[in-house]
Amino acid sequence: MKASALSLLFIAQLAADVDSFGIKSSLFTRNTQLRATNDESDKKRVVVIGNGMVGQRFMENLIDLDTDKKCTISTFCEEPRAAYNRVKLTSYFETRDPSALSMTSEFDNDGRTPWYEENNVELL
Numbered sequence: 001m002k003a004s005a006l007s008l009l010f011i012a013q014l015a016a017d018v019d020s021f022g023i024k025s026s027l028f029t030r031n032t033q034l035r036a037t038n039d040e041s042d043k044k045r046v047v048v049i050g051n052g053m054v055g056q057r058f059m060e061n062l063i064d065l066d067t068d069k070k071c072t073i074s075t076f077c078e079e080p081r082a083a084y085n086r087v088k089l090t091s092y093f094e095t096r097d098p099s100a101l102s103m104t105s106e107f108d109n110d111g112r113t114p115w116y117e118e119n120n121v122e123l124l
Helices: 003-020 053-065 086-095 114-118
Strands: 044-049 071-076 121-123
Touching: 044 053, 053 071, 114 121
Parallel strands: 044 071, 071 121
Antiparallel strands: none
């Protein structure tokens, strides 16, 4: 199967998964609204296994679509640093600055970035 066909299949499955949470989505127009709720018990927990490039992008897209904050997100990160761009890994040796690879912002001493706290994402 070609990469473009796999991408379309992934997007279709992602849209179906997002819809199953009650999020009315359009991946193309981004005109997304959720039913308003103030009840914490109505929130769905989304657990992302792996805090790599794909997991990070998934969380960013889910946060963009979840305008009424109906979901809480937890992600597991086996590595000492939060999501970083592995494609640019060889360029690390030019600067020796891990933050240059970060997918969100500069790393703190614990290998985290402010993005997780700002977006209420639990990094485990």
